[in-house]
Amino acid sequence: MDAERHETVIIGAGQAGLSVGHHLAKRGREFVILDGSDRIGDNWRSHWDSLRLYSPARYDGLPGMRFPAPGWSFPGKDQVADYLEAYAQRFTLPVRTGTKVRRLSGENGGYAVDTDHGRLLAENVVVATGTFGRGAHIPAFAAQLDPRILQLHSSEYRNEAQLHDGPVLVVGASHSGADVAYEVALRHRTVLCGRETGQIPVRLEARSTRLVIPLLWQLANHVLTTGNPLGRKMRPEVRVHGGPLLRVRAEDLERAGVERVPDRMTGVRDGMPVLGDGRVLEVANVVWCTGFRQDFGWIDLPVIGEDGWPAEHRGVADGFPGLYFSGLSFQRAFSSMLVGGAGRDAEIVAKHIAARERRLHRAEREHRVPAAV
Structure with missing residues (x-):
């Protein structure tokens, strides 16, 4: 079975991954978002019943769409889940649910994303798998x-x-x-x-x-x-x-x-x-209530530091062009771990991807043009 090819693959359809997708779509870039859950927002639905956000709804919106609740209310976890689902639908973001990523590796100057439904190749990959990691500590x-x-x-x-x-x-x-x-x-x-x-x-x-x-x-x-x-x-x-x-x-x-x-x-x-x-x-x-351990063992690239966190600056991976992270705890600021902070971090990543693609395509065009006689 041939591998799919995409300009950008985003891993994770939470607030970080959806925000990156929104900013890429605004810039006319091609991408796909993969998520292992059966439904967008399921990660939020799985939290304890009484959980509510710690920031009021007026600060909980993602780029382009306010949170549909009274501004000074504190939304519950199911409201957040439903909002994320509605957000993806409103902006027609290409999300594939029920697709678990098994391995991320480098291939031919780009990246290979192996899932339980096949392999995808991409020039850029954004890891947006959650604020505090996959595994319970x-x-x-x-x-x-x-x-x-x-x-x-x-x-x-x-x-x-x-x-x-x-x-x-x-x-x-x-x-x-x-x-x-x-x-x-x-x-x-x-x-x-x-x-x-x-x-x-x-x-x-x-x-x-x-x-x-x-x-x-x-x-x-x-x-x-x-x-x-x-x-x-x-x-x-x-x-x-x-x-x-x-x-x-x-x-x-x-x-x-x-x-x-x-x-x-x-x-x-x-x-x-x-x-x-x-x-x-x-x-x-x-x-x-001991938090989560960062589990990046599925990333088959030497980008994870001794502290267990990716070596990155504002989401741009060190030494791996085209590899990005979004939604990490304190990625850019304390607000990075809040729903309303996802959009600003995502915009930084999307801008970098768009600029990189312009450079790549310009270099490709210049390479194809015959030298002047």
């Missing part, structure tokens, strides 16, 4: 926990009804861990462990915060960037340890009865979790 010692303890990663947690009767340990104290701990504490004695990540200085949904959010958005977009020392210092902290508490704050956890332990879970003793202070906890459930 769970420490190896989790396998030593008593099998009667229910273990769920945050990617598997949907609601409190999944849990066994009895105490809950939530491991990982970034904003997702705080949200889950607050929710399950309504019916369970709950311990939240993990290093402090700080919290934003305002309540997201307070009416007075509407005066502050534009300033926070400017900060996330234009100050906390890879272009200045503050942003460069913050980037590895956010990528490794997660961001500050956003919706649920420390005082909310305290009021809900959550026991906050700043120590990490360090191991297992007699089948039970052990914290950094040596305390052994008798629990019936462990929810791992």
